[in-house]
Amino acid sequence: MSQIANYSQAVYLLSARDLKQRSAGSYLGWLWLVLQPAFMLLIYTFVFGVILKVRFQTGSGTGDFALYLMAGLFPFNAFREAADRSTSSLTSNRQLIQRVVFPPVLLPLVVSMTSLVTEIAGLAIVALAVLVMGEGLTPWVLMFPLLMLARFLLNLGVGWVLSVLNVFFRDMNQLIGMLLTLLFFGTPIIYPASLVPEKWVWIYKLNPFYHLVSAYRSIFIEGIPPEVGFYIVLVLSAVIALLGLVFFSKTLDRAKDLL
Amino acid sequence: MIAVSASKLCKGYRLYKKPSDSLKELIFRKPCHQVFWALKQVDFKLEAGKTLGVIGDNGAGKSTLLKLLAGTIKPSQGELNVTGRVSAILELGSGFHPEFTGVENIRIGCAVLGLSATEIQKKLPEIIEFSELGDAVNRPVKNYSSGMYVRLAFSVVTSVDPDVLIIDEALSVGDQHFQRKSLERIRSFIDAGKTVVFCSHNLYQIKSLCDEVLWLDKGESQMLGSPEDVVEAYLDSCREKDALTKQETVAKTESNTQSESKAEIVRFDLFGHDGQGRFQTGDDLVIEVAGIANGVPADDLTLAVVLMRNDNIHVYGSSTEIDNIPIILDQNQSFTIRFRLPGMQLLSGKFSVYLYLLDGGGIHIFDKRENVLDFSVRHDSREVGVSRLAHVWEV
Structure with a gap:
C-alpha cells in the first residue's frame, strides 16, 4: 500500500495516458467516450427493444427499455473492458516491469482506474436520460459512488488474478473474452430478471452482477434504495479484491521469471 | 559505510x-x-x-x-x-x-x-x-x-x-x-x-x-x-580465446617448414622482469640467445626475434640481417646475442617470443623456438593499444 502512495502520480498519469491513448490522433477524440456506448445502446435497443419487444415493466414502451438497458449496460461494459484489459496488463507491460523499478501491482490498478472514467461518462448519460424521459431522480442516486466502488473492487480483484494467470497461460486472453460474454448474457441486462425461470434464479443470485445491475436500476430509474443483495456484494467485492492481491503477490515473482 | x-x-x-x-x-x-x-x-x-x-x-x-x-x-x-x-x-x-x-x-x-x-x-x-x-x-x-x-x-x-x-x-x-x-x-x-x-x-x-x-x-x-x-x-583471457580459434590454422602451416637442422639454438633467456615474467611499461627488456653454428659460416647466419601477443598479433619482429648486425662466432663455433629493448614501450598484455635461426638470406630455417619466454606487461596509465608510440601533442 505504501507503494501506491509513492507512485500515486504514476498511477494518475498512466491512467490518464490510458484514456488519452484511445483518443490520441483521432478526430473525434474524447467524444468517442460517449459515442461508443451510445452506438451499443442503439443496436441493443433496436434488436431487443423494437424487434423482440422485450419489456422491463408491463405496458411500458421502447424508451423505458432503453433506460433499463443502459443502467445495466454501461456499468457492465466498464467492468468488461477493465477485466479484459487487465488480463494483459502484465504481459503487455513487460518492459516496465523488468526494466524500470515500477511495482507491477499497480498495472491492473491503472486499468481499473481508467474504467471508472468510462463508467462515469456512461452514468452521466443514464442520469440525463432519466431526467428527460423518466420520472426524475431521487436523492438515492447519490449512492452511485458506492455502487461504483463495488464494481471497481471486483475489477481489481479479478484483474490481479487474471493478469498473473495470463503470464502462465497465454490462452487466458481468449478465454476471458468468452467468459465475459457468458457473464453478459448470464446477467439480466438486455432482459428483465423477472423473465428468468424460477428454478434458475438461485444460480443467477450467485452472480454479483445480478445484484449490482439491479442496484444501479434501483437508484437511477426507480429512485429507491438498493436491495440487501447489493450490500453483500459490496462486502464480497472487498474480500475478492483482497484475495486477488494476496494471489498476485504470491505468484508475481514466478510470473516475472516467465515474462 | x-x-x-x-x-x-x-x-x-x-x-x-x-x-x-x-x-x-x-x-x-x-x-x-x-x-x-x-x-x-x-x-x-x-x-x-x-x-x-x-x-x-x-x-x-x-x-x-x-x-x-x-x-x-x-x-x-x-x-x-x-x-x-x-x-x-x-x-x-x-x-x-x-x-x-x-x-x-x-x-x-x-x-x-x-x-x-x-x-x-x-x-x-x-x-x-x-x-x-x-x-x-x-x-x-x-x-x-x-x-x-x-x-x-x-x-x-x-x-x-x-x-x-x-x-x-x-x-x-x-x-x-x-x-x-x-x-x-x-x-x-x-x-x-x-x-x-x-x-x-x-x-x-x-x-x-x-x-x-x-x-x-x-x-x-x-x-x-x-x-x-x-x-x-x-x-x-579474451585474447587467449581468440588465439585458440586461430591456433589450428597456424599449426598447419608450421609443419611444412621443418628442416634438417645444422645450426642450433642452445639456450635463450629473458632479463629485466620481476622474477616472474612481469614487466612494467618502460622497463628494459633483454632477450639473450645462445647458439652453435655447427659448420655454418658466420655470415650465413641470421637470428630473428619476433614478439607476439597472446592473441597472435605480431607485435614486432626484426633480425640481425634486417638490422645489418654481424654474428660473431667464438672458437667453439658458438655465439651469444642479446636483443635489448631499452625502455620497452609495450602496453599491458601477455606476450611470448619466437626465435628463428636462419640462413644469411633469411629464408632457410636452421632452428626455431616458438612461443617461448612468456612474459606479461602492465601499465598504469590509461593509454590503450599494443604499444606506446612516440608522439607529441601540438597545441
Whole structure:
C-alpha cells in the first residue's frame, strides 16, 4: 500500500495516458467516450427493444427499455473492458516491469482506474436520460459512488488474478473474452430478471452482477434504495479484491521469471 | 559505510516445459523444472560513493546482477543489501509511448520512477534542456529519430537524484557530442558521491570511471579488484580465446617448414622482469640467445626475434640481417646475442617470443623456438593499444 502512495502520480498519469491513448490522433477524440456506448445502446435497443419487444415493466414502451438497458449496460461494459484489459496488463507491460523499478501491482490498478472514467461518462448519460424521459431522480442516486466502488473492487480483484494467470497461460486472453460474454448474457441486462425461470434464479443470485445491475436500476430509474443483495456484494467485492492481491503477490515473482 | 553488499548471491531461472508448469508447481508443491543459474555465488561489497564496473562476455550474468541490484528481480539464494534510493537505467526509453509528445513522456517517465507531481514540474525544464530537443519536445515521440529518442530517455532517467545508480550499457547513446555529455553526467554523479554500479563493453570507460571492477564469467565471479588488474586479466583471457580459434590454422602451416637442422639454438633467456615474467611499461627488456653454428659460416647466419601477443598479433619482429648486425662466432663455433629493448614501450598484455635461426638470406630455417619466454606487461596509465608510440601533442 505504501507503494501506491509513492507512485500515486504514476498511477494518475498512466491512467490518464490510458484514456488519452484511445483518443490520441483521432478526430473525434474524447467524444468517442460517449459515442461508443451510445452506438451499443442503439443496436441493443433496436434488436431487443423494437424487434423482440422485450419489456422491463408491463405496458411500458421502447424508451423505458432503453433506460433499463443502459443502467445495466454501461456499468457492465466498464467492468468488461477493465477485466479484459487487465488480463494483459502484465504481459503487455513487460518492459516496465523488468526494466524500470515500477511495482507491477499497480498495472491492473491503472486499468481499473481508467474504467471508472468510462463508467462515469456512461452514468452521466443514464442520469440525463432519466431526467428527460423518466420520472426524475431521487436523492438515492447519490449512492452511485458506492455502487461504483463495488464494481471497481471486483475489477481489481479479478484483474490481479487474471493478469498473473495470463503470464502462465497465454490462452487466458481468449478465454476471458468468452467468459465475459457468458457473464453478459448470464446477467439480466438486455432482459428483465423477472423473465428468468424460477428454478434458475438461485444460480443467477450467485452472480454479483445480478445484484449490482439491479442496484444501479434501483437508484437511477426507480429512485429507491438498493436491495440487501447489493450490500453483500459490496462486502464480497472487498474480500475478492483482497484475495486477488494476496494471489498476485504470491505468484508475481514466478510470473516475472516467465515474462 | 557499505552501500551495496552481496553475499553468496545466486539467481536461478527455473526452466519449465511450459509456463503453466510453474503454477502447477506452486499449487501441488511438486518440483517440475530445471534450474539455469544465471548468477552463482557472487560476493562483493561496495562502499558508498564508490563506483563498481561489471565486465564479462555476453551471457556472463551482468544484466542479471544489475537487475537484482535494481530490484526488478529477486535473488534465488544469498543476500543482497542496497542502502538508499536506487535508480536504474536498464533499458532506455522503456515505457515511452509513441503517440505522446516528449513532454508527456517525460512526465510519465518520471512518475514511473516514483517522482511526485511537484518534483516532476520542477525537473521538467532541466530535463528538456539536457535532452537538447528544443521545440521537438512538443511533438509525438513516434516522429523522433532514434538518437532523439535515447537522448530523451537518458535525460529522464538520470534526472532523478538517487543514492545508488545502476547503469546497464547506457553510456553509448546518441551522437558523439551527446555521448560525452552523458558520460559527464555519470561522472558528475560519481563526483557527487553517489554509489554507481555499471556494466559496459567499453573497457576504457570502465577503467576511467570505476574504483573497482568485477569480472563475471558464466555467472561466476572470476575476479574482483582494481580496474587495471581486472580489465587486463579479462583482456588476456579474451585474447587467449581468440588465439585458440586461430591456433589450428597456424599449426598447419608450421609443419611444412621443418628442416634438417645444422645450426642450433642452445639456450635463450629473458632479463629485466620481476622474477616472474612481469614487466612494467618502460622497463628494459633483454632477450639473450645462445647458439652453435655447427659448420655454418658466420655470415650465413641470421637470428630473428619476433614478439607476439597472446592473441597472435605480431607485435614486432626484426633480425640481425634486417638490422645489418654481424654474428660473431667464438672458437667453439658458438655465439651469444642479446636483443635489448631499452625502455620497452609495450602496453599491458601477455606476450611470448619466437626465435628463428636462419640462413644469411633469411629464408632457410636452421632452428626455431616458438612461443617461448612468456612474459606479461602492465601499465598504469590509461593509454590503450599494443604499444606506446612516440608522439607529441601540438597545441
